[in-house]
Amino acid sequence: MQRVIGSRGLLRAPCFQRGAVRSYSTPNNTYIDVSKLTVQKTTHPKPKTPHQKLVFGKEFTDHMLTVDWSVENGWEAPKITPYGNLSISPASCSLHYAIQLFEGMKAYKDKEGRVRLFRPDKNFERMNNSARRLALPTLNPEGVTECIKALLRVDQDWIPSEKGYSLYLRPTLIGNQESLGVSPPNAAKMFVICSPVGPYYPDGFKPVKLLADHINVRAWPGGTGSYKLGANYAGGILPQQNAMKRGYSQILWLFSDQHYLTEVGTMNLFLFWKNEEGKLELVTPPLDGSILPGVTRDSILTIVKEWNEFQVTERPVKMAEVIKAIEEKRLMEIFGAGTAAIVSPVKQIHFNDKDYDIPINVEDPSATIGPLARRVVDRIMAIQYGEVDHPWSVIIDDQ
């Protein structure tokens, strides 16, 4: 046998493209009907961990929401039941072919003790995009929002009232077909579990060190990087573990040998700098299919555009541009943005065997968060905790 070692030579890379998030047809149009909701309360309420000791995503409230779906019956009656294990077939496509997607959102208690959600419409819009991509049924955002409100009323004692604390909600949709054939699922299960969480940085912001990774790749044009699927997370755990062993707390995911910045860990990415024309500019990678359309990302863009104080740009950014801005002392802040932390300031990026220091606050070397990131966090939290009136904050029992 002759073994020919093929070389693929110089190729033109497939590019991520604006508007690449396509829409797909919905397999079933029935609706989740909140009027059919049943509530079975626990007879064994769990003890609650003091809020100072909460660890993200480890503790769950007393109840959960479940809604089953099948091709034959569409969405069944929603149920609130005691939190507990699911009974899942060992042949379920959720466990074999990663037919699973999720959302992350939070409920907040305001000073008056009212429970608030933050932009739930954005979560369920994205959840439906993810569902279509996996040939799973979509859900009516109003129906599921009303069911979640009911769940929050049942579990409202679990929502910490201290500022910075909240109840993390995890709406999840899994395929539940009991068959090893790789095909669109004939059954599905939507569930929502709730976990009380503290501030991501309980002792004040801790700027992070990133490992810029151009070996492992999170997403690819024609892949699923812009949908919130379990499948996008599996491959990232080992690279993240290896980064931590080297002293870096998150991966900075790069794309192509042009080293475009895409995401940081599981967050979107923002850079604040003086651009090459000497103008103040906030830059973030575009929704070209390569990154998750984050709710926090969208909120930051909307807020800073309203301020109208500097240029706001969605465009691909190369690592070389970041290094040039550092060298020319034009870079002012880099931060990640997501539901868990809101923002996460970056203090260092390791790239190609070199550590690059990122300024936190060019005026104050002792700062742990930059002035822009601070303003953004303050504004978003003021909305989330109802300190200002804003349509993004939805009170669950508004009269």
Next chain:
Amino acid sequence: MQRVIGSRGLLRAPCFQRGAVRSYSTPNNTYIDVSKLTVQKTTHPKPKTPHQKLVFGKEFTDHMLTVDWSVENGWEAPKITPYGNLSISPASCSLHYAIQLFEGMKAYKDKEGRVRLFRPDKNFERMNNSARRLALPTLNPEGVTECIKALLRVDQDWIPSEKGYSLYLRPTLIGNQESLGVSPPNAAKMFVICSPVGPYYPDGFKPVKLLADHINVRAWPGGTGSYKLGANYAGGILPQQNAMKRGYSQILWLFSDQHYLTEVGTMNLFLFWKNEEGKLELVTPPLDGSILPGVTRDSILTIVKEWNEFQVTERPVKMAEVIKAIEEKRLMEIFGAGTAAIVSPVKQIHFNDKDYDIPINVEDPSATIGPLARRVVDRIMAIQYGEVDHPWSVIIDDQ
């Protein structure tokens, strides 16, 4: 705000590379100990569907194998229990971050009624590679093979004895950490379920039409395409559904704008042609990280190399080369290769708005399988069903 629409211009594509399947460290070194196996038999054996009516992966035997793992205790005692639902936390990382992988293999009954496995060592070698990639524990192939033999003894009445029929085994490994943090799992579950299956083509081979897809991408450099992870399958279901709506039964997955052929549906791909030098050649894409290292693929390569009758080449193949070979009447056969069908002859490829007919048998237009594919199937089945002595066929109760 000024919106800058970025163009990424001409890029050099990162290439898949030979030997790109890296090895990773094992999180836990304890072993599955078959001497600790417990067996709980069902008190309600299920009725068996007549073998002619079997549908792939829909029906399961009376029993299953389960082995739990935790960071603290390593692998627990393996258990054979009645087939039934798993109890899984709604916060399990198997359902949120696709921490799941599987294998596909078969057990066969030979003419003497003995039960045989086909190259189980290859499955567990690959399973361990997948496990390392997801920061899951590896398992000792001998231990799990012995447990599977025990399961087959319990469920041996479920193994059809007709030639072409077999018992499909699905070893599966899932992360089972009950936490929403994205991190290496502190708990896992390995299980094996069994499904009696008929020949993939019960009424003789049915050559398939393929839709060559250069929009959706199955795998990419720096991704996980060479590991058997659930995450590699989720994104393929919708494109496959859309292909079927257009009258094509499988996707031919292409990569890059050079349109390299990678896989067909969930199978590896072989082309048999006269190459440009006029020599007979069997070609298949290389194990460069872009494709699954199939057991059937490896078996075919080994068998045809032993024949030593024509050139056998592992190298990247472009769609343009296939079209040129069709036009110059050099193409003789294309077939997919995998555990379910062994081989699947291809009769047409739709590419760039054009249907290209692929010859099945250049000598006999009425044939449903080509001469090479036929020889390969006959040889592999002779080994699987023990008609010839071969080290690949492992008798479970060899004396």
